[in-house]
Amino acid sequence: MTTTSTTEAPSASGHHADHDVNYLNNEYGIKSWLLSLDHKRIGLLYLIMTTVFFVVGGIGAALIRIELMTPGGDLLEADTYNKMFTMHGVAMIFFFLIPSVPAVIGNFVLPIMIGAKDVAFPKLNLLSWYCYMVGGGLATFAIIAGGIDTGWTFYTPYSTTYANGYVSVALFGVFVNGFSGILTGVNFMTTVHKMRAPGMTWFRLPLFIWAQYATSLIMILGTPVVAITLLLVALERVFHIGIFDPALGGDPILFQHMFWFYSHPAVYIMIVPGFGVMSEVIACFSRKRIFGYSFVAFSSLAIAVLGFIVWGHHMFTTGQSIYAGMVFSFLTFLIAVPTAVKIFNWTATLYRGSVSMESPMLYAMGFMGLFLIGGLTGLFLSTMATDIHLHDTYFVVAHFHYVMVGGMVMAYLCGLHFWWPKMTGRMYSEVMAKTSAVLIFMGFNLTFFPQFVLGYLGMPRRYHVYPDEFQILHVASTAGATVLGIGYLVLFICLVSSLINGAKAGPNPWGAKGLEWMIESPPTPHNFHETPVVTFEAYAYEEEDTLLPVPGDGQTTGAVSH
Amino acid sequence: MSSHSENPALQHHFDDLKQQYEAANMGMWAFLAQEIMFFGGLFSGYTVYRYKYLAAFIEGSNHLPIFWGALNTVVLIASSFTVAMAVRAAQLGRAKSLFNWIISTMVLGVAFLGIKSIEYADKYHHGLIPGANFTYDSPMAGQLKIFFSFYFVMTGMHALHMIIGIGLMIWLIPKIRRGAFTAEYYSPIENFGLYWHFVDIVWIFLFPLLYLIGREPWIQL
Amino acid sequence: MDSTVEHSSPNHGGDHEGPHIAPMRMYVAIVGLLFLMTAITVCAAFVELGAFGTPVALAIAVFKASMVVLFFMHVRYNTPLMWVFAGAGFFWLLIMFSLTMQDYMTRDWETPAPIEFLDLL
Numbered sequence: 065m066t067t068t069s070t071t072e073a074p075s076a077s078g079h080h081a082d083h084d085v086n087y088l089n090n091e092y093g094i095k096s097w098l099l100s101l102d103h104k105r106i107g108l109l110y111l112i113m114t115t116v117f118f119v120v121g122g123i124g125a126a127l128i129r130i131e132l133m134t135p136g137g138d139l140l141e142a143d144t145y146n147k148m149f150t151m152h153g154v155a156m157i158f159f160f161l162i163p164s165v166p167a168v169i170g171n172f173v174l175p176i177m178i179g180a181k182d183v184a185f186p187k188l189n190l191l192s193w194y195c196y197m198v199g200g201g202l203a204t205f206a207i208i209a210g211g212i213d214t215g216w217t218f219y220t221p222y223s224t225t226y227a228n229g230y231v232s233v234a235l236f237g238v239f240v241n242g243f244s245g246i247l248t249g250v251n252f253m254t255t256v257h258k259m260r261a262p263g264m265t266w267f268r269l270p271l272f273i274w275a276q277y278a279t280s281l282i283m284i285l286g287t288p289v290v291a292i293t294l295l296l297v298a299l300e301r302v303f304h305i306g307i308f309d310p311a312l313g314g315d316p317i318l319f320q321h322m323f324w325f326y327s328h329p330a331v332y333i334m335i336v337p338g339f340g341v342m343s344e345v346i347a348c349f350s351r352k353r354i355f356g357y358s359f360v361a362f363s364s365l366a367i368a369v370l371g372f373i374v375w376g377h378h379m380f381t382t383g384q385s386i387y388a389g390m391v392f393s394f395l396t397f398l399i400a401v402p403t404a405v406k407i408f409n410w411t412a413t414l415y416r417g418s419v420s421m422e423s424p425m426l427y428a429m430g431f432m433g434l435f436l437i438g439g440l441t442g443l444f445l446s447t448m449a450t451d452i453h454l455h456d457t458y459f460v461v462a463h464f465h466y467v468m469v470g471g472m473v474m475a476y477l478c479g480l481h482f483w484w485p486k487m488t489g490r491m492y493s494e495v496m497a498k499t500s501a502v503l504i505f506m507g508f509n510l511t512f513f514p515q516f517v518l519g520y521l522g523m524p525r526r527y528h529v530y531p532d533e534f535q536i537l538h539v540a541s542t543a544g545a546t547v548l549g550i551g552y553l554v555l556f557i558c559l560v561s562s563l564i565n566g567a568k569a570g571p572n573p574w575g576a577k578g579l580e581w582m583i584e585s586p587p588t589p590h591n592f593h594e595t596p597v598v599t600f601e602a603y604a605y606e607e608e609d610t611l612l613p614v615p616g617d618g619q620t621t622g623a624v625s626h
Numbered sequence: 627m628s629s630h631s632e633n634p635a636l637q638h639h640f641d642d643l644k645q646q647y648e649a650a651n652m653g654m655w656a657f658l659a660q661e662i663m664f665f666g667g668l669f670s671g672y673t674v675y676r677y678k679y680l681a682a683f684i685e686g687s688n689h690l691p692i693f694w695g696a697l698n699t700v701v702l703i704a705s706s707f708t709v710a711m712a713v714r715a716a717q718l719g720r721a722k723s724l725f726n727w728i729i730s731t732m733v734l735g736v737a738f739l740g741i742k743s744i745e746y747a748d749k750y751h752h753g754l755i756p757g758a759n760f761t762y763d764s765p766m767a768g769q770l771k772i773f774f775s776f777y778f779v780m781t782g783m784h785a786l787h788m789i790i791g792i793g794l795m796i797w798l799i800p801k802i803r804r805g806a807f808t809a810e811y812y813s814p815i816e817n818f819g820l821y822w823h824f825v826d827i828v829w830i831f832l833f834p835l836l837y838l839i840g841r842e843p844w845i846q847l
Numbered sequence: 848m849d850s851t852v853e854h855s856s857p858n859h860g861g862d863h864e865g866p867h868i869a870p871m872r873m874y875v876a877i878v879g880l881l882f883l884m885t886a887i888t889v890c891a892a893f894v895e896l897g898a899f900g901t902p903v904a905l906a907i908a909v910f911k912a913s914m915v916v917l918f919f920m921h922v923r924y925n926t927p928l929m930w931v932f933a934g935a936g937f938f939w940l941l942i943m944f945s946l947t948m949q950d951y952m953t954r955d956w957e958t959p960a961p962i963e964f965l966d967l968l
């Protein structure tokens with residue numbers, strides 16, 4: 065691979081006149097995809113597989129919602145129900161949401177945004193996809209071979225002593241998948257440090273890059289801890305080593321410490337890249353520079369660091385000491401500050417901007433509203449006294465769906481719509497895209513808002529039967545889920561049909577700033593014909609003369625004029 | 627801007643060897659940060675139980691032979707030295723001596739694993755391996771089992787890293803013999819060295835934490 | 848990476864990379880120091896140090912590890928950024944230790960309570 069592309073490199077500029085050579089058609093055949101070292105192709109590989117896991121998780125969700133339409137357990141047995149929400153959680157969190165923006169969109173645009181030909185370690189990049197595939201394969205096997213019923217959190221001693229099924233296999237799958245995240249993190253961090261084009265200073269970087277950088281930090285420093293933790297659980301199951309076994313004096317709560325040491329930061333793996341997408345899209349569609357660039361940039365890093373010191377807020381109702389609870393509660397409030405900084409800065413960016421509501425912007429607006437609710441309810445939960453009441457109820461379920469689905473999935477879809485023309489070279493139907501955005505927004509709220517009320521009234525999570533008086537809210541929620549599902553379907557049809565009959569997209573359909581909009585759509589295999597020289601800031605929307613910034617060499621500018 | 631045909635070791639997506647070298651170095655350090663946290667999870671679990679069950683940990687530690695542990699520390703530190711010399715030989719472009727230093731590192735690595743397996747076998751005979759053969763009889767047996775679980779998981783993970791390191795050397799040796807590494811391009815050697823030093827550092831902590839707890843003092847102060 | 852490399856002309860001269868090549872005697876000195884510290888830590892284990900036994904053993908281990916990081920791993924000659932990279936993992940480890948232990952050390956319903964623990968030492 066490397067040798068072929070090395071010989072191609074000089075001829076790529078020779079090909080310049082021939083606009084038809086792009087990363088999609090420079091090579092054909094299944095092997096050219098499965099062994100590709102091109103970050104753009106690897107991004108697409110991730111796109112396909114994360115979509116598959118989204119569907120798997122979605123099936124779980126559908127069954128859960130159908131079951132919950134009636135108070136009795138008529139569709140699923142208790143055991144099957146447990147397996148369904150486990151499948152839903154594992155697929156959605158580990159195999160869809162965590163890789164979504166970083167591995168799909170990040171892989172595709174990160175090197176281009178900083179003016180690089182590829183990530184620093186293309187082979188590791190491919191290896192990370194294979195780790196993901198092996199991990200996903202093992203988890204899928206565990207599901208098919210009988211399912212796992214521990215919940216995505218694998219709490220001990222349930223997972224070590226009582227749970228049935230292929231828990232160890234699933235654990236190992238998540239373990240292997242962890243390395244895909246670690247490799248991506250190592251790769252992105254090095255790429256951002258070492259591969260920036262001349263003139264691309266830190267404060268000229270798009271904020272998406274800052275967000276990806278902060279995410280990489282969490283991936284590198286957090287993921288190994290969950291990896292070793294899950295390995296210990298597997299060892300406990302197989303060899304009964306006693307570390308989490310209360311019968312021998314082991315402490316199951318230690319598992320929670322170690323698990324949340326990763327998994328709270330992991331919720332920031334799941335949202336910070338979305339923040340990055342927001343900054344790009346909001347700046348573009350307000351035609352304004354992001355208000356307070358450096359605040360937004362550093363708040364990403366602050367979130368990444370603070371995210372590591374709040375994990376105990378998941379353990380207020382366990383045997384954790386009251387003192388520790390107070391410390392964690394206090395620290396959790398702190399993290400709301402950098403998060404709020406971002407929201408305020410985006411709002412300030414909109415203020416007096418020339419805002420236009422194309423479909424990516426519609427998704428971005430949805431994100432702002434939904435994430436705000438999700439974040440604020442997080443503060444209810446970080447208050448120890450209220451959490452005693454709300455812990456393990458549907459309030460928590462609603463909270464994290466507002467941040468993860470209302471926040472991150474909206475951000476992911478927003479980014480997908482924003483960069484779709486770049487990735488595929490095609491435009492999609494605006495009408496359909498807007499329809500899907502509105503359906504998803506409405507369906508989402510109808511699904512999850514009732515769950516706040518349910519939780520407040522005392523409906524515990526992870527039960528398949530419930531008292532009659534909760535039924536009306538559950539039915540509302542299921543109805544919302546149906547709308548939500550239809551929204552996703554419309555979106556899917558919209559994007560797929562764009563591949564078939566979408567209009568050709570120019571290099572810069574949105575009139576956006578940034579290096580990725582100055583090259584062809586879809587990009588050529590090496591992105592740039594020659595390393596660009598950056599002389600402009602990110603988001604230089606207000607300066608007319610930089611509308612078509614002129615980098616150091618003529619060729620890149622040439623791409624813009626086509 | 628340098629053209630790409632300069633040095634065959636230069637990969638297409640880098641501008642020059644300096645950039646490629648720095649990226650490799652930084653990537654390796656980021657990976658090592660990951661490794662620190664990986665072992666860190668074990669160390670923090672160890673800390674919790676050592677705090678909770680100090681008496682059992684003392685009793686367990688006294689079942690570990692200081693002699694073998696100390697000898698292995700010496701062996702591993704020596705291998706850290708040889709691998710440092712290997713990197714130096716690579717920096718100086720001395721292929722022959724690079725080869726020799728890598729071979730000595732490998733020999734020391736294998737010696738370490740040999741000593742470790744003597745210890746493991748000994749534990750097996752004494753019924754001190756949780757999950758395989760654990761027959762310890764004492765009121766504190768459960769807590770001792772936890773100590774030995776940590777002993778085996780931590781040293782086992784460490785040994786696994788050594789085995790991977792030896793595998794990496796086996797992969798590097800043919801390249802060294804082919805002369806793939808020069809004074810301009812030796813990142814794989816250097817990164818391997820960093821990895822090996824890291825494994826050494828883990829052991830530097832494992833040795834006192836596992837072998838040296840609460841020994842009967844010979845010298846009273 | 849896989850391509851065979853013929854001996855290329857040293858067109859990058861000596862300036863293509865940062866780390867300077869340390870003299871052999873530096874490595875010998877460090878490895879000697881590490882052996883010495885190993886001996887000291889073993890001896891210290893047989894000296895009645897009471898509650899200071901663990902801190903002493905850990906201090907020696909930290910010292911040895913720093914020697915390896917600074918000299919064998921060349922961090923001493925590397926850029927400030929790489930100092931940060933090398934330190935980050937250890938810093939994060941401290942976060943994990945301290946916030947985990949602040950729970951265990953303040954659980955008043957568990958044994959040993961912090962005071963008893965000091966007695967045990």
Ligand code: HEM
Pocket residue numbers: 217331332334335377378396397399400403438439440441442443445446447451454455456460463464467468471472
């Ligand atoms: C202002 C920011 C946030 C705060 C203060 C916050 C606070 C909390 C608290 C205290 C809990 C524990 C509730 C309980 O189990 O009783 C919780 C649960 C949860 N949060 Fe957040 N959160 C915030 C943002 C986020 C984000 C951004 C995400 C994901 C993208 C997220 C995902 C989750 C998840 C998945 C759970 C439930 C885990 C489980 O038990 O399965 N949170 N949050």
Ligand SMILES: [Cu+2]
Pocket residue numbers: 327328331374375377378
């Ligand atoms: Cu959390």
